[in-house]
Structures are given as structure tokens and as C-alpha cells.
Amino acid sequence: MSIRNTRERWGSLSQFFHWLIVALIAIQAALGLTGIMLPLGVQKLAVLARHKSIGITILGLAALRLLWRCLNPTPPLPSNLRPHERFLARFTHAALYVLLFAMPLTGWIMSSARGFPVSWFSLFQLPDLVPKSETLYDAMVRTHAALAIALAVTVALHIAGAIKHHFVLKDDTLRRMLPFGRPTLTVLVGVMLAPAAAHSAEPAYALLAAQSSLTYAFSQAGARNQGRFKSFAVSFDPRAGRLDVMIDMSSFDTGDQQRNGILGGKDFFDAAQYPQSRFTASRIEKTAAGYAATGSLTLRGVTRGITIPFTWRTATVQGRPVGYLSGQTTLRRLDFGVGQGQWQSTDWVGNDVTVRYALVLTPSESK
Ligand code: HEM
Numbered sequence: 001m002s003i004r005n006t007r008e009r010w011g012s013l014s015q016f017f018h019w020l021i022v023a024l025i026a027i028q029a030a031l032g033l034t035g036i037m038l039p040l041g042v043q044k045l046a047v048l049a050r051h052k053s054i055g056i057t058i059l060g061l062a063a064l065r066l067l068w069r070c071l072n073p074t075p076p077l078p079s080n081l082r083p084h085e086r087f088l089a090r091f092t093h094a095a096l097y098v099l100l101f102a103m104p105l106t107g108w109i110m111s112s113a114r115g116f117p118v119s120w121f122s123l124f125q126l127p128d129l130v131p132k133s134e135t136l137y138d139a140m141v142r143t144h145a146a147l148a149i150a151l152a153v154t155v156a157l158h159i160a161g162a163i164k165h166h167f168v169l170k171d172d173t174l175r176r177m178l179p180f181g182r183p184t185l186t187v188l189v190g191v192m193l194a195p196a197a198a199h200s201a202e203p204a205y206a207l208l209a210a211q212s213s214l215t216y217a218f219s220q221a222g223a224r225n226q227g228r229f230k231s232f233a234v235s236f237d238p239r240a241g242r243l244d245v246m247i248d249m250s251s252f253d254t255g256d257q258q259r260n261g262i263l264g265g266k267d268f269f270d271a272a273q274y275p276q277s278r279f280t281a282s283r284i285e286k287t288a289a290g291y292a293a294t295g296s297l298t299l300r301g302v303t304r305g306i307t308i309p310f311t312w313r314t315a316t317v318q319g320r321p322v323g324y325l326s327g328q329t330t331l332r333r334l335d336f337g338v339g340q341g342q343w344q345s346t347d348w349v350g351n352d353v354t355v356r357y358a359l360v361l362t363p364s365e366s367k
Pocket residue numbers: 025028029032033035036048051052053054055056058100103104105106107108110111118141144145146148151
């Protein structure tokens with residue numbers, strides 16, 4: 001992972017700042033609350049001295065973090081957010097930044113107004129920000145406490161957002177702020193959620209091939225041409241948000257021997273060279289009409305990002321759970337090099353190919 005951010009993920013330095021500050025704030029809250037509860041004595045002074053030193057450290061880190069943010073690209077918010085979600089995310093992040101400065105500054109002003117200079121881990125003393133003032137001290141104690149509550153509320157909202165992104169919207173927002181990859185995260189989340197998942201688990205599904213169909217249609221010389229694939233495998237895991245489709249490219253049937261020969265040949269599918277086509281989606285979102293699976297399609301050796309719409313419903317048939325996944329999408333054949341040489345012309349063979357899927361699935365044994 002690079003030190004700098006990219007448009008896709010936070011770089012290691014941004015992640016380091018984020019998680020170090022998270023850890024320090026947790027310690028800071030514990031020290032602050034312990035500090036105010038202890039009776040006046042050596043222990044209280046020691047706890048508050050540590051609280052002040054860590055608070056100043058957070059102030060320094062927040063400044064460096066903001067500077068680094070200005071020097072780097074930031075990964076944009078996922079495109080599927082609605083305007084109010086976008087606003088909430090931006091507002092929460094801005095509020096967190098404001099609080100990362102306001103908390104330490106009010107603490108520092110509070111100490112200065114009380115006439116207690118602040119030292120950083122007894123290594124050096126910081127200048128007083130304001131002259132001694134009882135009224136200002138009182139105001140700052142109250143402000144610091146109010147800001148601490150505001151911080152707790154904002155962090156709670158922020159964590160709720162991270163959880164929603166990961167489990168409901170199923171996007172990369174949390175992953176791209178985490179230093180480790182998908183396997184570690186999956187294990188971590190799996191361990192955390194195993195007891196809950198055991199009750200609510202929706203199973204993973206595999207294809208009931210005989211009852212399913214995968215067809216395509218395109219226009220040729222103004223007339224509709226269609227065919228189907230006879231051999232394909234599907235696995236669908238609604239809970240993990242994964243859909244995987246593998247198509248045997250030599251298994252298509254146009255209903256005509258000569259046409260089969262042309263479509264399977266070098267200029268079209270080139271099934272000898274590219275025997276399989278694969279669609280893998282790792283993000284599934286709810287839409288007004290059903291769902292949308294976003295992932296990559298590899299066809300004739302070309303991989304492109306696509307989103308396919310589908311509807312999903314489950315039923316119990318003869319005591320067995322069955323899932324129905326259906327929909328259709330339009331692909332442009334030339335995006336994948338289907339149609340070489342003279343066939344690149346779309347005068348007689350249209351570029352748009354409508355792919356229809358009506359899949360019947362059943363819970364897979366391996367889950
Ligand atoms: C991000 C940084 C900080 C956080 C999250 C934080 C949080 C807290 C919390 C939760 C409390 C206990 C509740 C309250 O009275 O507010 C507290 C108290 C206190 N904080 Fe901070 N603080 C931070 C930075 C600082 C700094 C930099 C200083 C001083 C240089 C400071 C000085 C104090 C003092 C003196 C108290 C005790 C107030 C009293 O006696 O009522 N804090 N802080």
C-alpha cells in the first residue's frame with residue numbers, strides 16, 4: 001500500500017493518523033473522566049498531566065493530518081449515496097476535524113486561564129494561551145465538557161456510518177480505511193458477528209441448472225436474433241454481497257449450425273482461445289426496482305466493470321428453500337472485441353446485445 005492516498009483508498013500515512021488518533025482519543029476520554037472523578041491529590045494531578053500531554057499530541061497530529069490531507073487526493077464518497085447521506089458524511093467528517101482542534105484548544109485555554117501552565121510529558125512547557133482569568137476558566141470547563149459530549153455523539157454517528165457502509169451498502173468505505181486486506185477483515189468481522197450471523201444467516205446459493213436460462217439477443221439485418229448458453233455456473237451469497245457467474249463459451253446455441261460456427265469462431269467468441277467468460281460482483285446494492293450487482297465481466301479476454309440489475313426473491317418449494325434471480329442487461333459487444341475485422345461494422349450486426357437471466361438457485365451444501 002502506498003504512503004499517499006489514491007482515488008481508491010487511503011494511503012498508509014492517512015490510515016496511520018486516523019487510527020492513532022482514534023486510539024489516543026479513547027485513552028484521552030478515559031483519562032479525562034478519571035481525572036474529574038478523582039479527589040484532589042497526586043493521582044489526580046498525574047492523570048490530568050497525562051491527559052494534557054496526550055491532548056496536545058492529538059492537536060499536533062490533527063494539524064499534520066490536515067496538512068497531509070491537503071497535499072493528497074482523497075478517495076471520493078461512494079457514488080451510490082443519496083444527497084442527504086452525502087451531506088451527513090461530509091458534515092460528520094468536518095465536525096470531527098473541528099472537534100479534533102477544539103477539544104485540545106479549549107483544554108489548553110482552560111489550563112492557562114487557571115494559571116496552570118501545560119507541559120508536554122514533562123519534556124517542555126508550552127506558552128500560556130491566555131492570561132489568568134476565573135471567568136474564562138469556568139467558561140472553558142463547561143465548553144470542554146460540552147465538546148466532549150459532542151465528540152462522543154459525532155463519533156457514534158461516524159461509527160454507525162462506517163457499519164452501514166460495510167454491511168448495508170456493502171461498499172469499500174471501511175475497507176479502504178483499513179490497513180489490512182479483505183481476508184483479514186472478513187475473518188475479523190466474521191469472528192465478531194458469528195453468533196449473530198448464526199441466527200440470521202441467509203445461506204449462499206448455487207445454480208439449479210436445469211431450471212435456469214441465460215439467453216442473449218441482438219439485431220441482425222434489422223431482425224432479432226437470439227441464442228442461449230447451455231452450460232454455466234452461478235454462486236450467489238446475498239449476505240456477503242457476492243455474485244459469481246462462469247459461462248462455458250462453447251456451450252451457446254443459436255439454433256442454427258452455421259451461425260453456431262461463426263459465433264464460436266475467431267471473429268466472435270473465439271471459444272477455443274477464450275473458453276470461459278466470467279462475471280464477478282463484490283458489491284450488491286438495493287435499488288428501487290430490486291438490486292444492482294457491480295463487478296467485472298471478462299469476455300473474450302477483455303475485462304470491464306459493469307453493473308447488472310436483477311430481482312431476487314426466495315420461496316419454499318416442496319419444503320426446500322429456492323431463490324429466483326432474474327433480470328436483463330444490455331452490453332455492447334464491441335467493448336469486448338466480439339466482432340473482429342468486417343464484423344466490427346454495426347450496419348448489419350447490432351452492437352447492443354441484450355442478455356437475459358432467469359436463474360433458479362438453491363442453498364449450496366458447502367456453507
Ligand atoms: C482531543 C483532546 C481532548 C479530549 C478528547 C478531552 C476530553 C476530556 C474529557 C472527556 C474530560 C472529562 C469531562 C470534562 O470535564 O470535560 C476532560 C477533562 C479535562 N481536560 Fe480534556 N480533553 C482533550 C484535551 C485536553 C487538553 C489538551 C487539555 C489541557 C492542555 C485538557 C485539559 C483537561 C482538564 C484540565 C480537564 C478537567 C476539567 C475539570 O477539572 O473539570 N484536555 N477532557
